[in-house]
Amino acid sequence: MTIAACYLSTEGVVLGADSTATMFVQGPPANPLGSFHHYNFAQKVFELGEQDATAGVVLWGLGSLGDKSYRTLFAEIADEGSKMTSLADIANLAAARFWAQYSATFGLLLLRVRDLLDKNQNRTPDEEKEYLGLMQNLSGGFCVGGRWRDNRSPAAFEVLFSPASADAPQPRQLQLGSRFWGWSNLIERLVFGMDEQLYLRIEKSGKWNGTPEELIDLVSQGALAQPQDLPLREAIDWIYASIYTTIKSVKFSHLAPVCGGPIEVAVVTSDRPFRWVRHKRLGEAISAHQTQEGKP
Numbered sequence: 001m002t003i004a005a006c007y008l009s010t011e012g013v014v015l016g017a018d019s020t021a022t023m024f025v026q027g028p029p030a031n032p033l034g035s036f037h038h039y040n041f042a043q044k045v046f047e048l049g050e051q052d053a054t055a056g057v058v059l060w061g062l063g064s065l066g067d068k069s070y071r072t073l074f075a076e077i078a079d080e081g082s083k084m085t086s087l088a089d090i091a092n093l094a095a096a097r098f099w100a101q102y103s104a105t106f107g108l109l110l111l112r113v114r115d116l117l118d119k120n121q122n123r124t125p126d127e128e129k130e131y132l133g134l135m136q137n138l139s140g141g142f143c144v145g146g147r148w149r150d151n152r153s154p155a156a157f158e159v160l161f162s163p164a165s166a167d168a169p170q171p172r173q174l175q176l177g178s179r180f181w182g183w184s185n186l187i188e189r190l191v192f193g194m195d196e197q198l199y200l201r202i203e204k205s206g207k208w209n210g211t212p213e214e215l216i217d218l219v220s221q222g223a224l225a226q227p228q229d230l231p232l233r234e235a236i237d238w239i240y241a242s243i244y245t246t247i248k249s250v251k252f253s254h255l256a257p258v259c260g261g262p263i264e265v266a267v268v269t270s271d272r273p274f275r276w277v278r279h280k281r282l283g284e285a286i287s288a289h290q291t292q293e294g295k296p
Contacts, residue, residue: 001258002060002182007235012269013145015058016239017044019261040261049078059141060182066105091157091171099168113163138163145270193222
């Protein structure tokens with residue numbers, strides 16, 4: 001799981017994420033029962049290009065793409081899109097290239113999801129559990145943000161993917177302000193007064209007699225209105241604070257540590273290329289180990 005974030009302002013785009021990757025580790029043949037492990041030094045924010053790149057990407061959900069890493073995929077996208085002139089073109093290219101790799105890697109599982117979808121209300125309890133597990137484990141997305149080449153107008157595009165989809169996802173351009181993905185429950189509760197899952201549980205409980213719109217109107221009375229165009233440094237503060245608060249809420253809860261590790265934040269502004277605000281060094285895991293041992 002991930003807490004990923006984007007803030008789009010008229011000055012630029014801020015991208016941020018935690019560093020925890022949750023992976024299932026299969027046991028040896030003699031004892032094949034595996035378990036989930038949490039690795040705290042994964043990278044989820046990438047620069048699109050090498051020198052003077054003018055865009056970045058933040059991702060959430062699916063931890064890997066089989067025999068091709070996200071790092072390699074986004075590097076190839078940057079290479080292929082070097083002659084394109086708009087960020088929208090880059091977002092469309094990224095969606096298409098991602099979907100091709102996703103479909104090749106998880107083809108059999110995607111066929112199974114569609115088979116379970118066809119059964120609809122006729123799924124057995126075991127099939128329903130299988131379906132929900134596949135939907136959760138194979139869903140996610142990424143956000144492409146910044147500008148492209150000589151274009152000075154910051155923009156951001158959200159790309160959501162699901163195993164229930166038959167075709168490549170279509171990028172959606174974001175409006176000014178913040179967006180959160182992955183483990184966004186805490187921020188949704190803080191800003192909107194209620195997260196999406198709680199809203200759905202109340203609506204389906206049979207205890208609510210009003211309309212969905214009336215429920216939203218009632219909850220929104222406790223919402224915290226957010227500025228839609230923060231100054232750049234304030235936007236960085238908001239993104240960092242939101243990710244940090246989410247990490248701590250998970251740490252001090254009954255939940256598995258699905259968010260954590262170093263927070264990474266990057267910006268692309270209308271007058272400067274991609275810049276890291278906070279970024280892990282390659283030796284970060286070693287440094288953390290030495291710190292735990294009490295070494296400098």
